[in-house]
Amino acid sequence: MKQGLSLRVSQHLALTPQLQQSIRLLQLSTLELSQEVEQMLDDNPFLELTLEEAPREEFGLDKADAPARDDDIDTEGAAEFSPSSPAPDSASATSESEPAATSESDTPDWDGDGSNEVVPDDGEWGGEAPASRNNLSGDDQMDATDLARGQESLQSHLHRQALSLRLSPEDSAALRFLIESLNDDGYLEDSFEELARGLAGDDLEQVEELVHRFTVAMNLLQHLEPVGVGARNLSECLSLQLKALAGAGAGPDDPCHAALAICRQPIDLLARRDVKRLAQLCGESEARIKAAIGLITRLEPKPGRRFVDVERNIVVPDVLVTRIARNGQPKFRVMLNPEVMPRLRVHDIYAGALKSHKGEGHQALQQRLQEARWFIKNIQQRFDTILRVSNAIVERQKSFFVHGELAMRPLVLREIADELGLHESTISRVTTAKYMATPYGTFELKYFFGSALGTETGGNASSTAVRALIRQFVASENLKKPLSDSQISDMLKEQGIECARRTVAKYREALRIAPANLRKAL
Incomplete structure (x- = not known):
């Protein structure tokens, strides 16, 4: 075999570590972002939280906080977050294409990024409110999870009642065993024989003795409160x-x-x-x-x-939409929630000490400093993109903010992506696990997107509005003669909306509305 050299020219697109981090931060929820910030604060000594207001970092999206085209959208409340100068598009996390990342080494290279020329002041950015901290900072404050865990369990409630019963040691042990064998609903799923074999194995005599003990204990258990506990079905x-x-x-x-x-x-x-x-x-x-x-x-x-110790999930909105009065016309102010925005900055003392120190380990520390600066920038870009998308949503769904969900318009991710010049996958990341507080409640950003249903006039109706209309029909129906899916479909056609019976059934199930035969009053 003859050996030789050949030259080949090819092109490939690679995501830098900074861009990979920006994309990852964009898809995180508020809670996940808070955990990411805490992790970065523990790992990077150049990063710190601050409670003082400082100038915003001088980079970001050039149109990050630009208001929507409609004059009815007011973003004055978010003016404090607007970038002071445009930034190059190469560092934007919302690129049009997002290929798989390739790198020559597993260690991210932060050299040359976030230099002093790009970040002259290492200043903090964010809103007026202090950073959202752990609720356990005060002695008299408790976390919501701790409050939930303080609830008495079913087993503890039953054990406390069993203490008042005068039982032999064997019957008391059998009763305790049955209590611990109950599921969260209070049912005993396993039979006495299965429970006995799990304790006695193949000893048939002992199995029979345990079954007898369990039978006596079950009679005692079913007389405890709450009534119905210990049932098998x-x-x-x-x-x-x-x-x-x-x-x-x-x-x-x-x-x-x-x-x-x-x-x-x-x-x-x-x-x-x-x-x-x-x-x-x-x-x-x-x-x-x-x-x-x-x-x-x-x-x-x-x-x-x-x-049951139900997990308490508290939704903190990322965007606040408030209605303001201006010349008698409905206006809306869109702004980021300052409570969810981490106020970060580069530690000035450590950064200054690094400039004067050129000894061993300087290169590694310099890379950590650049990593801290880029982390601040990527968080800033994350909220910039969320605000841009929120402005576009409020502009498109202005009727919802005025009249409610019955006035929701059909909207797909592609429309927002084309309007903002972003990729559709970027809009999907932004609208997932991000919430908007509106005059009608708090909704996930994906709530404002819905498919279109045809109307007799040639227009389109949003599936969200159709679901709201179905809920309204069911709420006002005669309980003695509830509406069937076919009747609801006919009523929608009377409203000019073409909606098949199967589609009505799908929307009804999504709304967790029982079928007509189960809604009928006896």
Whole structure:
């Protein structure tokens, strides 16, 4: 084989570490960004939080805070965030194309970026409010998660009641074991035999003894509060609650007796509200079956629900939209929420010491300094892009901010991307897990985007507005004759909106609205 040299010319596009970081920061939520900032503060000694107001970094998007074209959008409240001078587009995180990153080494190279010529003052940027800090800074303040964890669990509630029972050590241990075997809803999913085999293995005599102990303990457990706890299935849970009601002096005509008969039938008949079939199986009149079903609907199908430690997610908006009065016309001010904007700056003392120090390790420290400067710049660009997109959304959906969701217009990501000169994937990153506080509530930015449905006039109606219209129809329907999906489709056609029955069913399920047969009042 003959060896030789050849020369080949090719082109490829690589993302710099700065641009990779900018894209990653753009798609982070507010909570994730806060964690990223905390991590960077721990890793980089040149970065620090400040509570003092300082000049904004002199770089960013050249049109980052430019107001939307419509004069009705007022961005005076965000003027303090506008960049003082335009920046080159090469460092923008919102590039038109976003290929896979390639690098000759795994270590990011920050040399030459964020130099003193680009960042003359290393100043902090942000709004007027102090940085959002941990709620545990004061002795009398508690985090929302700590408050949630302070709630008593179902097991603790049952154990506390079991202390008042005079039981033998064996029965007390069996009762404690069953309590710990309950799921979050208060049900015992495993059979006594399975629980016993898990403790005794293949010893049949001991298994039988444990099954007997569990049977006695189950009778005790099902008499504890909340009523219905310890049931093996939904029918047993409802029956326990009905027996407790029937034992409270109920007469022969009380619907509890018919309700107990219903619970002994296949549960799917109750789910379908098949009154005629249940009346035949239970030997009761349809009137009594309807009254019994009405009683069952007031019971608690999940006794342990109120003890579940539900994760509390507090949504903090990234953008604030407020309505202002100007010449009697509706105007809106769009501004970033200063509470979610980290106020960062380069540590002046450390940066000054590095300039005068040229000894060992100077190059590594210089790279960390450039990394801190670029981190500040990328966070600034992140909020710049969020504000630009928010301005464009408010301009396009101005009718929503005036009249509500029924006036929502169809909008897709491509329209905003074309208007701002950004890539569609960038708009997708910006609108994911970012929230806007409006006069009608707090919504994710993706909420303002919806597909279009045709109308008789040749125009388009937003799917969001159609869902709101369906919710309005259902809220005003006659409960004795609820609207079917076909009837709702016909009512939408009367409004000039072409919406098929299947589409209505899909929107109804998305709104978590039950079908007509389950909404019907008995």
